[in-house]
Amino acid sequence: MKFVVNGRQHTSVAGPLTTLLYVLREELGLVGAKAGCQHGSCGSCTVLIDGEPRRSCLTVVATLDGAEITTVEALGDPSHLSDVQVAFNEHYAAQCGFCTPGMLLAATALISRKGRPVEREEVVEALGGHYCRCTGYVRILDAVVAASRGERLGTMAPTALEIRGVEP
Amino acid sequence: MLASRLAAPEPEVVVARSEAEAIAVFGDGAGITVIGGGTIVTPLLTHGAIWPERVLMLQAAGLDDISGRDPLEVGGAVTLAALAEVAPEPLAAAARIPDYEIRGQATVGGNVTVGGDLQPALIVLGARVRSAGAGGERLEPIEDFIAAPWGRLVLSFEVPRPLAGAFVQQRRRHSHTHPVITVAVALRGDGVHVAVGGLAEHAPAVACPSVERALSGGAPPREAAASVVEDVRPEDDPLASAWYRSRVLPVLVARALEQLEEAR
Numbered sequence: 298m299k300f301v302v303n304g305r306q307h308t309s310v311a312g313p314l315t316t317l318l319y320v321l322r323e324e325l326g327l328v329g330a331k332a333g334c335q336h337g338s339c340g341s342c343t344v345l346i347d348g349e350p351r352r353s354c355l356t357v358v359a360t361l362d363g364a365e366i367t368t369v370e371a372l373g374d375p376s377h378l379s380d381v382q383v384a385f386n387e388h389y390a391a392q393c394g395f396c397t398p399g400m401l402l403a404a405t406a407l408i409s410r411k412g413r414p415v416e417r418e419e420v421v422e423a424l425g426g427h428y429c430r431c432t433g434y435v436r437i438l439d440a441v442v443a444a445s446r447g448e449r450l451g452t453m454a455p456t457a458l459e460i461r462g463v464e465p
Numbered sequence: 466m467l468a469s470r471l472a473a474p475e476p477e478v479v480v481a482r483s484e485a486e487a488i489a490v491f492g493d494g495a496g497i498t499v500i501g502g503g504t505i506v507t508p509l510l511t512h513g514a515i516w517p518e519r520v521l522m523l524q525a526a527g528l529d530d531i532s533g534r535d536p537l538e539v540g541g542a543v544t545l546a547a548l549a550e551v552a553p554e555p556l557a558a559a560a561r562i563p564d565y566e567i568r569g570q571a572t573v574g575g576n577v578t579v580g581g582d583l584q585p586a587l588i589v590l591g592a593r594v595r596s597a598g599a600g601g602e603r604l605e606p607i608e609d610f611i612a613a614p615w616g617r618l619v620l621s622f623e624v625p626r627p628l629a630g631a632f633v634q635q636r637r638r639h640s641h642t643h644p645v646i647t648v649a650v651a652l653r654g655d656g657v658h659v660a661v662g663g664l665a666e667h668a669p670a671v672a673c674p675s676v677e678r679a680l681s682g683g684a685p686p687r688e689a690a691a692s693v694v695e696d697v698r699p700e701d702d703p704l705a706s707a708w709y710r711s712r713v714l715p716v717l718v719a720r721a722l723e724q725l726e727e728a729r
Contacts, residue, residue: 313478314520316511350569352570356570357503357507360522425564425565
């Protein structure tokens with residue numbers, strides 16, 4: 298089965314009923330998508346398939362012929378974070394980080410789909426399938442709304458790499 | 466379970482390229498597992514709860530078309546997100562299950578087969594189901610289909626357009642459980658139709674003839690709704706007790722009927 302992951306052609310050797318989550322984590326070493334509940338409820342495995350957020354744990358390889366998959370690894374890197382990633386940082390919208398890749402991708406897709414600043418209720422609806430056990434969601438909603446408005450607080454906290462003095 | 470899965474050969478996977486191929490591969494349904502959107506079956510495969518001999522995949526079978534207006538023709542592999550865009554109420558509201566991602570992947574055929582939220586909405590609209598399986602293709606009322614859906618491959622739905630509709634649901638917000646209680650009502654040319662779902666885990670939705678009779682006899686919504694307890698036999702399950710369901714049902718039916726009044 299051939300599909301594109303983060304702009305690169307990939308030919309999977311996994312069986313047709315293997316989940317995309319397994320292919321990403323075990324075959325490609327892309328561990329941004331998290332194996333949480335693994336039955337579609339928690340949202341932590343969410344990736345973009347042809348631009349739409351989808352649960353990689355519910356998607357089997359046999360459905361991916363020619364698909365374009367985007368994982369959190371392609372959103373940005375420590376020196377060039379995406380707007381949504383910057384907003385999550387500025388608003389302290391991540392704590393343990395387990396739900397964050399799914400949240401970031403679903404929020405990025407929402408903002409791109411709407412093409413305008415989003416209302417808080419729209420974020421609640423779009424991220425309703427993503428569980429966060431740390432933040433209480435308020436800061437996540439703040440961050441997504443701010444990112445959609447192009448607002449920057451200019452209060453970027455240092456990244457873990459910067460704290461450790463590692464050059465990205 | 467794990468030992469048997471390790472010993473079992475890999476399932477044979479067929480990606481059907483047309484409706485005819487899907488019907489031929491499905492045959493009488495024996496020994497075959499169908500994947501439409503995969504939201505129900507994939508976790509069962511992942512966790513080893515099922516390990517079928519053969520799997521039929523529907524994503525390329527051409528069963529995802531929506532056409533017509535009255536009746537609306539809806540393919541069995543249409544996603545709930547696509548259905549919610551075009552369906553009349555109460556079907557559109559029923560299709561807006563949690564969450565965004567699941568609606569974009571889950572299919573109408575799968576939802577109806579496992580006792581999902583669409584059943585009561587399809588009942589009150591007088592929908593018919595076209596399916597294949599043992600004995601060949603058949604077109605039947607939704608109520609007949611959901612009484613015995615196993616061994617049938619859902620091909621499409623015929624959904625007549627009502628004059629008005631309303632949908633009320635009690636569920637755990639943003640959870641992937643079945644709804645606690647679902648009430649669908651529709652005004653059609655021959656009067657008001659009422660159906661409820663979520664009476665127990667995996668129990669099919671049922672029409673409510675006592676409520677419909679009371680309404681056609683001129684009873685106001687709240688009074689007519691009280692007779693819903695004559696039409697249903699709620700059960701205890703992990704979501705709610707039979708007692709709770711019996712208490713809440715008349716309230717939700719009344720609420721749906723009041724919304725229908727406003728919508729007409």
